[in-house]
Amino acid sequence: SELVKHILYIEDLTVSFDGFKALDGLNFYVEINELRVVIGPNGAGKSTLLDVICGKTRPEKGEVLFYEKIDLKKLKEHEIARLGIGRKFQTPSIYEDLTVLENLTISYPKKKTVFSALFFKLSPMDKEKIEEMLHFVGLIDKRHLKAGLLSHGEKQWLEIAMILIQNPKLVLLDEPVAGMSAKEREKTVSLLKKIAPGRSMVVIEHDMEFVKNIAQRVTVLHQGKVLCEGNIERIQNDPKVQEVYLGG
Numbered sequence: 655s656e657l658v659k660h661i662l663y664i665e666d667l668t669v670s671f672d673g674f675k676a677l678d679g680l681n682f683y684v685e686i687n688e689l690r691v692v693i694g695p696n697g698a699g700k701s702t703l704l705d706v707i708c709g710k711t712r713p714e715k716g717e718v719l720f721y722e723k724i725d726l727k728k729l730k731e732h733e734i735a736r737l738g739i740g741r742k743f744q745t746p747s748i749y750e751d752l753t754v755l756e757n758l759t760i761s762y763p764k765k766k767t768v769f770s771a772l773f774f775k776l777s778p779m780d781k782e783k784i785e786e787m788l789h790f791v792g793l794i795d796k797r798h799l800k801a802g803l804l805s806h807g808e809k810q811w812l813e814i815a816m817i818l819i820q821n822p823k824l825v826l827l828d829e830p831v832a833g834m835s836a837k838e839r840e841k842t843v844s845l846l847k848k849i850a851p852g853r854s855m856v857v858i859e860h861d862m863e864f865v866k867n868i869a870q871r872v873t874v875l876h877q878g879k880v881l882c883e884g885n886i887e888r889i890q891n892d893p894k895v896q897e898v899y900l901g902g
């Protein structure tokens with residue numbers, strides 16, 4: 655039929671680094687408006703998967719389709735971003751010397767460069783949208799603070815805001831709670847729960863507690879392959895998963 659079900663349709667994906675297969679014939683399908691959590695031990699290939707989706711790493715083999723039709727392998731990173739795929743890296747990539755507000759302003763979709771963003775006058779409506787986003791992530795009171803002065807958690811939330819302000823169709827988050835305190839983790843969970851409805855998301859995390867809190871469907875990666883996939887109960891009861899987590 656003509657109905658498109660998947661925002662990501664990935665088949666037989668293989669990525670090699672000097673002969674070592676970081677991804678090894680991976681199949682990965684994410685439905686439109688699904689929140690998928692990807693877990694797996696260090697080195698499983700989780701970040702590599704996101705690198706392929708956003709065009710940073712070229713696969714050796716396989717199919718990487720957006721909405722079952724757009725071949726992401728053929729596109730450059732900026733073209734993929736423009737399609738509406740927003741990626742958050744493991745370490746925050748914000749401009750530490752700019753204020754929180756300026757960081758969000760330069761991410762605003764109409765602005766092409768840092769320079770034009772800072773000297774271009776935003777319309778009252780644009781400003782309102784940016785302020786709404788700052789409220790949403792809890793950074794409105796810190797909008798005039800240099801981003802470098804934010805706490806680790808606040809930097810992560812700023813970066814999430816910088817992605818969301820672009821209204822992406824697919825949000826990719828790589829370990830959004832890494833290095834966070836328990837309180838910050840809690841806040842991030844509630845933020846992600848608010849973001850998720852009506853959005854397609856892939857969230858990488860290896861903290862099981864965090865996963866239990868937000869997960870709908872979970873994919874467990876191990877040695878570049880899917881080890882197990884399903885809801886959290888299924889994952890937790892799978893002997894292969896237990897072995898990898900307890901034995902690793």
Ligand code: ADP
Nearest residue numbers: 671675676694695696697698699700701702703
């Ligand atoms: P994860 O995010 O699950 O911890 P990665 O996707 O970062 O794992 O890495 C998977 C494997 O691929 C690791 O063994 C890593 O060392 C290797 N790898 C990742 N990126 C590169 C690269 N650019 N060059 C060489 N090896 C890499």
Ligand code: MG
Nearest residue numbers: 700701702744
């Ligand atoms: Mg990683």
